[in-house]
Amino acid sequence: MELGQFRYFIGVDVGTTSVRAALIDHKGCIKCRATQSIQIWQPKEDYYQQSSENIWQACCLVVKEVTQGIDRDAIGGIGFDATCSMVVLDEQLQPVTISPDANPDCNIVMWLDHRAIKEAELINATEHHLLSYLGGTISPEMQAPKLLWLKKNLHNQCWKKAAHFFDLPDFLSFKATGALTRSLCCLVCKWNYEYKDKQGWLDDFWQTIGLDDFIIESYERIGGKNIAFPGQPIGKGLTVKAASELGLAVGTAVGASLVDAYAGCLGIAGIDLTRMQCKNKDLTSRLSLICGTSTCHMAITSNPHYVAGVWGPFNSVILPGLYLNEGGQSVTGKLVDFMIQKHPFFPTLKELSQEKNTSIYDYLNQFIIDQGIKSHWAYLTTNMHILPDFHGNRSPIANHNLKGMICGLTLASELHDLAIQYLSTLQSLAFGTKQIVEAMTKDGHEIKILLACGGLSKNSLFLRCHADITGCPIVLGKEEDSVLLGSAMLGVSAALPKYDLKTVMATFSSAGEIIQPNLDIELQRYYAKKYQICLQMQQDQLKYLSIINEDK
Template structure:
């Protein structure tokens, strides 16, 4: 930056619940951090929305490479102003559109009479397609809100919106595009004319060709410089105007790189509002029970596959708000863990499902919902708390088994995120999966008890 070694670097993480900023010195030591929350609205079951302008205002409270949630879809007008609330990554209203895309493209008959799938990922193109992804959400906006679609000049993501506010430049991250837009991330970076790696035939097959015109033309890999910060952004964030803005990517996949999971044989588990189980593969492998492989992600020379749970930390936050009494307003998550630690495994017959926002893998079902089964008058709030902790762990076990059945090999779990703050939950993950759990914050790994 400016030709010399930076004295410090700032990073921003736009998450589901808040936007966080941290400053690091050249040795990687954290110098300071700050977080500013914003609101998620659920106007209907399965829906989830946020106001893009709130992201920017919250970022001004904190303050530069940015990672964000993925795939949180934003529609902008000609003046680059949001036309509607953003469709949050966990929003699964586009289930019908996901099914439509799969039915049109799975057995697509080309002009020469050859039948093939136009979908490059997920079981050799046989699906599933997630309602969380870019194409179903774009198709939903076009079908259900045609006036918004007509007025939109740009369809992009949270990541792109923030970088636009920072630099005045629209630019998609190749990692986002490879993992959620059906792009070939490697080809998209190699061809700078705005045509490389785009799924043009797929767009034609689902009558969504006009989306290509609304997507950002420029595509950069994580770590590439987008440009200098604008004066308006520098004033908003109280930064110097010479700061370089560097391309980031999806929060979980940036975390994957941070954990060092950039070679085959390593499994990263990124935890927060959701769980993502990610592993680099030596080739673009597709199979049942997992998502991927994504070519050119998280970095252009790599491919990776994933398992996932849509609602994990968000379920615990919901559970805390449900069971907290007036005398417990100051209680923290660790206090509920202490109560739950005294409950026996299995919660005296109480079983929970964590699929509040649908299921990702090994079964992809956006209509799946959560549950508490086996409630009796003897159960207390600590039983409910532990039941949801256990349900997330068993969901993780199912995702990992799905990856294993597809031939993805690993010997331990490298974990980052909110779960690492809970010794009880870390031990549960190790017990249920049967694998050692290691984290940069742990001196010793958690092993199966």
């Protein structure tokens, strides 16, 4: 079959707070999209929970909305991506609560849940070689610590009843097809599956950390041997039940899923850069920034690179035969909102932006630029410095105990003060990206170009800070929603096996706006000083932690 055989494909993206779907034509153009909010429960600090039923219902609503009036036979395939949250079902494929208060609706431990910090520390103490794929330490956001927490803390309520543990992207494929197949992307990146010489599940790792139950069960509860490359067709396509719920045709092809950030990387990493006036434009010179609630920094390479504090190298998790490293900053988008909303001027800012019929971000951005008439607006933060690790540091320090820091607070409470704190936050996030780029470069990567997609990539000042601070040009996709585009590519590959993901990537991806860095000498000297302060704040806080824990 040729690409034009079907007129449309569907991408479904389950983010932290909402589910989105897009209808995409056979040329890679998004024709329409829909969004549905989903519920989050937070019974305790650092506990974040969701409902798989709530999420699936939202998926059905958005798919029906984007396909309204479309001939079902014109839709070739559907792909799903989602956050790397963990779903628990029993033998009857019904939800099993993971909540300490036994809330029956909550059967998902969300990706940003940090209940398993002690379990992560226990696993890290083993120094098992699998940790080398995680930059040396496992995060409490990954699945092994969460599984161990459930076994230790909710043994009767959850562990004994659980028959299936899914990564959320794989759960969606299961709901669509009835097949228990897992995506290699999810297992390698989040479940400590070693895809190297086809080794797979390593008994000594699971036995060492106290989860030898899986060995006895041949790992059936977490996927076993039912594994597919991303984009490979799952089962026989949509089941009768799923097709009815989604409003699609029975048998519509379903591609093996991706974690949401990886779908964004798939959607943007293959952009044609021939019109850029620079060298080293191939796939391995690019760092994709997937900017959602958190920011993921993803680099594809031909050879494996082990980078301290950076996840990977993960083999074949997007494209077969290629490796991927993933750095990251937790809750970046959420941090920007937090810094704005906590400020006493925020209610007035909302009123001012509504009067101008603009967003609060565009209002702040314009205010900041207007302050830069006599000197560059970047200098507004001369006396304000922020360490953005409010939810720990994922990369490259890889320390979940780190917290955010603000230096330079005053008693001011007007718009100017809010703007300075907001700008300093954007700069601090760019310093974090610079630190990740430096760590990856030190260990063999050759990053020359940044690609960006996701919510924060729509913020022009966020992009400008990143370009100027890293010294790298930033390329945006022509289709601004690269995550949904990447998700739809999974459906294309599943429906048309002739088109592997690399071919689909090259066909569907094209460049949009390009932001060149401002390399003015004085500005770069200023940012170098600010970056030095940011690094010093990290070291100072680590010293504080050492002092306070000295006698423990």
